[in-house]
Amino acid sequence: MKMHNFYAGPAILPKEVIKEAAKGVLNFNNSGLSVLEISHRSKDFTKVIETAEALIKELLNLPDNYHVLFTTGGASSQFFMIPMNLLNKDETAYYVNTGTWSTKAIAEANHFGNLVELASSADKGFNYIPKYKTPNKGKYLHLTSNNTIYGTQIQHFPKGDLPIICDMSSDFLSRPIDVEKFGLIYAGAQKNLGPAGVTVVIVRDDMLGTVKRHIPTLLDYRTFVKKGSMFNTPPAYPIYVSMLTLKWLKAKGGVEKMERLNKSKAKLLYKELETNPLFSPNIPNNRDRSLMNVTFQITNPKLEADFLAEAEANGIVGIKGHRSVGGFRASIYNAMPRSSVKVLTDLMADYTKRKG
Ligand SMILES: *Cc1c(COP(=O)(O)O)cnc(C)c1O
Numbered sequence: 001m002k003m004h005n006f007y008a009g010p011a012i013l014p015k016e017v018i019k020e021a022a023k024g025v026l027n028f029n030n031s032g033l034s035v036l037e038i039s040h041r042s043k044d045f046t047k048v049i050e051t052a053e054a055l056i057k058e059l060l061n062l063p064d065n066y067h068v069l070f071t072t073g074g075a076s077s078q079f080f081m082i083p084m085n086l087l088n089k090d091e092t093a094y095y096v097n098t099g100t101w102s103t104k105a106i107a108e109a110n111h112f113g114n115l116v117e118l119a120s121s122a123d124k125g126f127n128y129i130p131k132y133k134t135p136n137k138g139k140y141l142h143l144t145s146n147n148t149i150y151g152t153q154i155q156h157f158p159k160g161d162l163p164i165i166c167d168m169s170s171d172f173l174s175r176p177i178d179v180e181k182f183g184l185i186y187a188g189a190q191k192n193l194g195p196a197g198v199t200v201v202i203v204r205d206d207m208l209g210t211v212k213r214h215i216p217t218l219l220d221y222r223t224f225v226k227k228g229s230m231f232n233t234p235p236a237y238p239i240y241v242s243m244l245t246l247k248w249l250k251a252k253g254g255v256e257k258m259e260r261l262n263k264s265k266a267k268l269l270y271k272e273l274e275t276n277p278l279f280s281p282n283i284p285n286n287r288d289r290s291l292m293n294v295t296f297q298i299t300n301p302k303l304e305a306d307f308l309a310e311a312e313a314n315g316i317v318g319i320k321g322h323r324s325v326g327g328f329r330a331s332i333y334n335a336m337p338r339s340s341v342k343v344l345t346d347l348m349a350d351y352t353k354r355k356g
Pocket residue numbers: 009073074075076077101144146147148167168169170188189191
């Protein structure tokens with residue numbers, strides 16, 4: 001049966017990438033060796049990591065003063081690495097709280113400097129992107145561009161004097177961004193880029209070297225910059241597969257093309273949710289809705305388990321909502337074909353005719 005993978009993360013990867021990644025495990029570049037068993041210092045692997053870095057720079061149009069780093073510990077480790085590297089005890093960082101991930105980032109940053117929660121959407125179960133005035137003093141402004149669990153997304157990043165630090169884990173490379181607004185961008189690979197195990201950090205040069213505290217070598221961004229993310233053994237296979245996805249993304253037409261496809265997929269699904277009387281989207285305001293994670297409810301909760309079972313019988317997996325929200329969530333990342341979204345909306349329409 002054809003499977004339609006709507007998991008939120010680890011998540012769908014392009015079919016072509018999976019095939020190539022499998023080939024690399026068996027016989028990497030016709031070397032007679034597996035990509036899993038070659039030295040990270042070998043010529044072949046050096047080329048992999050350099051290509052991945054170059055493709056991220058190219059796809060996002062990064063100016064020369066931005067570094068691309070490959071770290072471990074997930075996006076969650078960035079919650080403390082960021083303030084540890086960027087924020088002195090007597091300096092202020094502003095955080096906008098838009099959900100579980102921002103809440104966790106705030107909890108970590110609190111220990112390193114003066115933290116101000118600039119705005120929050122906790123009052124309404126994080127179902128909107130809050131408004132705020134961008135401060136003109138302080139060290140940085142931390143935002144979460146896409147809230148994977150709740151299904152909201154920032155559509156316009158504020159202009160201002162503060163560099164934006166942004167958790168883009170679940171919408172990295174899903175659309176063009178105005179890079180110059182950002183001091184640092186981070187993304188765990190397992191949502192929109194590759195397998196779990198590597199986290200991409202993009203950092204502007206002037207953000208580094210401004211804190212007084214001692215930073216352990218492997219938690220210091222400058223170590224990654226100096227050593228090309230190879231102070232120690234990097235997560236070689238996740239980097240390899242991410243590199244394949246980056247090549248795929250470039251061949252598909254880059255982030256502009258992705259944005260168009262992502263908008264078209266999201267439109268199809270939200271339209272069904274708006275017009276189908278049995279389903280409703282969680283996020284009331286169209287402007288705040290995520291193009292990556294579409295969260296919704298079935299208006300007759302008695303049918304929830306039944307619909308989930310029908311979806312699974314049709315090869316649709318991963319649409320159960322996060323345990324903290326309930327209902328449903330369809331994650332429609334870059335690699336998700338529009339045809340799979342159509343399979344889901346067709347099933348919803350048909351289901352409502354039969355049982356609505
Ligand atoms: C999944 C996710 C995280 C956590 O990522 P880990 O790699 O598991 O630490 C952080 N932020 C966002 C927005 C996410 O979607």
